[in-house]
Amino acid sequence: MKIHLKKKKLNSGKYSLYIEYYRGHTLDEKGKTKHLREFEYLKQYLIINPKNASEKKANEETQLRAEQILSIRRAEYAQGKYSIKDRSKEKLNFLSYYDKLKEERYESKGNYDNWDAAQNHLEKFCKNKQVTFEDIDENFVYGFKKYLNKKAKTKSNTLLSQNSKYTYYNKFKAALRQAFNDGYTSRNYASTVKGFAMGETTREYLTLDELQNLAKAECKHQILKNAFIFSCLTGLRWSDINKLIWSEVRDEEEGSRLVFKQKKTAAQEYQYLSDQARSILGSRKQENTRVFQGLKYGAHFNAEILRWCMRAGITKHITFHSARHTHAVLLLERGADIYTVSKILGHKEIRTTQIYAKIVDTKKKEAAYLIPKLEISDLTC
Incomplete structure (x- = not known):
């Protein structure tokens, strides 16, 4: 597909800038060529005959904005076609992203509490709070699992129960899956390391x-x-x-x-x-x-x-x-x-x-x- 910046003359004495997406051509039933085009109008306008320095400067700024949008559209197409990763997202903070996902679950009290408890352990594991998505890999995922299994403690200073490890690690994996779906990571690291098995707790009851x-x-x-x-x-x-x-x-x-x-x-x-x-x-x-x-x-x-x-x-x-x-x-x-x-x-x-x-x-x-x-x-x- 070809992506070009074009302009259309208006009766107002301005050019309307738009992007043309050219997807090639086909032949209709009569053998006539049919070009496949789509258009995105940018709502950016150029003065056809600028009369002073101010109008010329406005045209330059408008042209620059339109060309920047064109560059973004070409990059988006390249990412979709060639699976080119958005490198800018790698620099974002993973713990901040996790916190956002947690807050989205605030209305679900029990689920929110589990996300919050898992976050506390995740922050202790990430002693450096500036953990970015660039730092997330298989070793990071395995390291957190090992931390939950061997080092993480409850408020009463005891090791986590099997079901607590199971629950907290699953919240961590849910965040990793969402990060992959949102384009922050190139791999779904939630599937790279096997999770904990759920333990059967003793449920005391009365006859x-x-x-x-x-x-x-x-x-x-x-x-x-x-x-x-x-x-x-x-x-x-x-x-x-x-x-x-x-x-x-x-x-x-x-x-x-x-x-x-x-x-x-x-x-x-x-x-x-x-x-x-x-x-x-x-x-x-x-x-x-x-x-x-x-x-x-x-x-x-x-x-x-x-x-x-x-x-x-x-x-x-x-x-x-x-x-x-x-x-x-x-x-x-x-x-x-x-x-x-x-x-x-x-x-x-x-x-x-x-x-x-x-x-x-x-x-x-x-x-x-x-x-x-x-x-x-x-x-x-």
Whole structure:
């Protein structure tokens, strides 16, 4: 293709400058030559007969701008046809680019937090904050993976868990993929180094008998007891229970349900409540009032959950989030299908819910050995 700067005479006494893209020619049905041209009008104008130095200078500046645009268009075409990399982008700061991608995810709270945590480790790895895309290569990618695996620490100064490494490295790779798509790198370095495998975490939960014992046991803070058992009956996260207000509790003819947005995913949720779950909430109050007033997250309440469990004869390490696990396992044990459980828990991917199905399978296997061995004298028919 040929790209030229041309001009067209106007009735106003000026030339209109435009770029012609000539793509060759073809023959029509009658054998007549048809030239393939496209035009880009630049909205730049030359005075045909400049009368003074000022007009001559204006023409020179206009001509220069038009020629600069022409150079850019020719360079863009060359990059598209010959895969010539835009060298100017290599000089840009990679950490600034990552920060921009992170801020684009601000509305998705859980995802944003993971991007933010990954950024903290990335900045520690990049002791020199002036890391440009020119510095990104396979060694850089492998180095960050090795850093996460061997050196990165949590706030409590422990090495990262397998799932934390998996999550943070995936955010880093997502940034690399986007950088490649945006033309900042010539290779997709996200695909050059294998990532971490996702680890299976232990999900502590209560059996129905344990939950019953806990419900009967004394808890120092009634609001904590109410909220925990409500979570066991509904599967709601602590964050959603803590922010729940009365306008999100709908008492209707068919029964009660919650209409709320998950804090972690910002997804709109609709969840029916059993009569017992609704009774835990008590009588209605003003629409903007928190349902669980006085509920707090901290070491004191966490410690009280453990003391409450001890009073109930439960020695497992139970946290508030264990209530959510309890709800999932109890549903699956009683025949709820995994798709329904996934929707109740608000999981985006069903593979997240399948972890609970594995727990239920384990319990079924254990149940097969509960019946004592019989002494059978003769098995022949």
